[in-house]
Amino acid sequence: MSLRVSTVEFRVRYAETDQMAVAYHAHYLVWCEIGRTHHIRGGGMSYREMEAHGVTLAVADASIRYRAPARYDDLIRVATTLSEVASRTVTFDYTVSNAETGQVLATARTVLISLDAAQRVVTLPPDVRELLNACALASS
Amino acid sequence: MSLRVSTVEFRVRYAETDQMAVAYHAHYLVWCEIGRTHHIRGGGMSYREMEAHGVTLAVADASIRYRAPARYDDLIRVATTLSEVASRTVTFDYTVSNAETGQVLATARTVLISLDAAQRVVTLPPDVRELLNACALASS
Amino acid sequence: MSLRVSTVEFRVRYAETDQMAVAYHAHYLVWCEIGRTHHIRGGGMSYREMEAHGVTLAVADASIRYRAPARYDDLIRVATTLSEVASRTVTFDYTVSNAETGQVLATARTVLISLDAAQRVVTLPPDVRELLNACALASS
Amino acid sequence: MSLRVSTVEFRVRYAETDQMAVAYHAHYLVWCEIGRTHHIRGGGMSYREMEAHGVTLAVADASIRYRAPARYDDLIRVATTLSEVASRTVTFDYTVSNAETGQVLATARTVLISLDAAQRVVTLPPDVRELLNACALASS
Numbered sequence: 282m283s284l285r286v287s288t289v290e291f292r293v294r295y296a297e298t299d300q301m302a303v304a305y306h307a308h309y310l311v312w313c314e315i316g317r318t319h320h321i322r323g324g325g326m327s328y329r330e331m332e333a334h335g336v337t338l339a340v341a342d343a344s345i346r347y348r349a350p351a352r353y354d355d356l357i358r359v360a361t362t363l364s365e366v367a368s369r370t371v372t373f374d375y376t377v378s379n380a381e382t383g384q385v386l387a388t389a390r391t392v393l394i395s396l397d398a399a400q401r402v403v404t405l406p407p408d409v410r411e412l413l414n415a416c417a418l419a420s421s
Numbered sequence: 422m423s424l425r426v427s428t429v430e431f432r433v434r435y436a437e438t439d440q441m442a443v444a445y446h447a448h449y450l451v452w453c454e455i456g457r458t459h460h461i462r463g464g465g466m467s468y469r470e471m472e473a474h475g476v477t478l479a480v481a482d483a484s485i486r487y488r489a490p491a492r493y494d495d496l497i498r499v500a501t502t503l504s505e506v507a508s509r510t511v512t513f514d515y516t517v518s519n520a521e522t523g524q525v526l527a528t529a530r531t532v533l534i535s536l537d538a539a540q541r542v543v544t545l546p547p548d549v550r551e552l553l554n555a556c557a558l559a560s561s
Numbered sequence: 562m563s564l565r566v567s568t569v570e571f572r573v574r575y576a577e578t579d580q581m582a583v584a585y586h587a588h589y590l591v592w593c594e595i596g597r598t599h600h601i602r603g604g605g606m607s608y609r610e611m612e613a614h615g616v617t618l619a620v621a622d623a624s625i626r627y628r629a630p631a632r633y634d635d636l637i638r639v640a641t642t643l644s645e646v647a648s649r650t651v652t653f654d655y656t657v658s659n660a661e662t663g664q665v666l667a668t669a670r671t672v673l674i675s676l677d678a679a680q681r682v683v684t685l686p687p688d689v690r691e692l693l694n695a696c697a698l699a700s701s
Numbered sequence: 702m703s704l705r706v707s708t709v710e711f712r713v714r715y716a717e718t719d720q721m722a723v724a725y726h727a728h729y730l731v732w733c734e735i736g737r738t739h740h741i742r743g744g745g746m747s748y749r750e751m752e753a754h755g756v757t758l759a760v761a762d763a764s765i766r767y768r769a770p771a772r773y774d775d776l777i778r779v780a781t782t783l784s785e786v787a788s789r790t791v792t793f794d795y796t797v798s799n800a801e802t803g804q805v806l807a808t809a810r811t812v813l814i815s816l817d818a819a820q821r822v823v824t825l826p827p828d829v830r831e832l833l834n835a836c837a838l839a840s841s
């Protein structure tokens with residue numbers, strides 16, 4: 282069994298550039314969130330629906346390694362995998378690349394923690410956990 | 422009776438610059454929000470408390486005229502007045518300037534509409550309206 | 562002859578929501594920029610190429626009327642027209658709507674001013690002006 | 702000799718909240734940038750001046766551990782140290798806390814890489830390196 286990889290593409294917004302004429306580094310975390318949203322949707326339940334069911338996944342840990350800059354209007358591709366589903370955390374890995382050249386711009390990992398509606402840490406409900414496990418894997 | 426003017430200052434963040442090496446225009450609306458928050462706080466009740474009491478003020482209309490650019494690390498001053506309190510709307514005016522040179526960078530106006538907790542348009546509760554009226558005026 | 566309307570679609574990012582659980586109002590100006598970039602590209606020369614040729618269009622005036630909220634993961638559609646090309650300014654109009662329901666969320670207008678590489682106001686170079694005029698019109 | 706710690710404070714902007722009613726996680730990287738700018742300024746040369754001298758420090762690696770949420774209008778304190786100056790990289794550490802309660806909200810580290818005006822990786826000029834070394838240390 283192998284991990285499913287989903288990809289989503291979008292262009293760098295002018296708003297995302299900084300005076301170095303490259304995409305400002307914090308926006309990569311937003312791009313990862315786009316990848317994550319897209320990946321979860323592909324698993325059959327949108328994150329929006331998940332939140333409506335009272336499960337919130339909050340970022341508890343994030344790390345990014347920047348390798349090359351992105352520029353205004355570049356077509357960005359985020360490839361996302363759901364690497365681990367634990368009792369209370371979910372780990373995603375991301376590769377951000379330039380969709381036209383294939384150059385890798387950054388790699389990132391985020392660990393999300395499961396919160397209930399009152400924002401307390403809780404174990405993932407069994408059905409959500411099952412759903413995330415299915416979301417993680419490529420159909421054979 | 423004259424309108425109270427409050428001022429708040431902060432520096433342009435690197436994140437707020439774009440590849441023109443000036444502050445990206447959309448951030449001025451955020452700066453106006455900072456001025457508005459600061460102005461309301463000066464009236465004796467924070468906007469945070471106002472929301473906790475079930476009153477939300479949502480921006481219904483915004484207009485900005487940009488006159489000169491702001492650059493990274495510039496000290497920005499936002500001067501805010503609460504120009505009108507109507508039954509369901511509140512109007513704020515802003516002058517954004519460079520605090521060190523005095524140069525006016527932009528003028529702006531936003532009209533906010535009163536929403537209840539369910540985000541329906543409602544008339545402002547009398548006590549909030551009174552509070553906003555007091556907030557608008559300079560003490561003589 | 563009628564104005565060309567171009568449309569571009571994207572989803573509301575989690576990063577764009579605020580604690581009212583709607584898209585924060587300043588992001589609409591970013592969405593207008595996406596519409597503008599897309600519209601200009603459709604005219605045969607990207608804005609990126611335009612900047613590379615030394616022409617910068619800076620927002621000099623912006624106004625937005627907000628009509629209904631956008632929520633996380635909503636599919637947004639921005640319809641853009643280039644309404645006027647003058648000697649030193651270009652005016653764009655935007656309609657932001659929910660692509661799935663058709664509901665209009667906001668209407669906006671921005672006036673952009675032509676700057677040279679040194680960020681001085683200049684008349685638009687004749688070839689750029691011609692290009693923008695062509696960009697504005699629907700092919701008959 | 703011990704490392705100098707500088708602190709800077711600001712309030713959480715409404716724009717920075719998300720629909721979880723907490724500050725969106727990517728903004729913490731912006732807050733770190735504010736801490737870094739403030740720290741460098743305290744060393745006698747602003748980062749703005751450094752860039753004007755042709756030295757750019759680009760974020761090459763970032764990691765954050767989130768411990769507790771920040772909410773709208775909270776007074777945030779960022780404590781920054783410059784932990785290491787190497788030939789081509791500079792490492793900063795950050796503690797983000799609630800200035801009123803003292804609660805630690807996040808800890809973060811960024812590694813910045815030295816670029817020249819053409820955005821190529823270069824060794825730090827000796828004078829800038831000396832300046833950063835002095836910036837790092839507390840005066841005894």
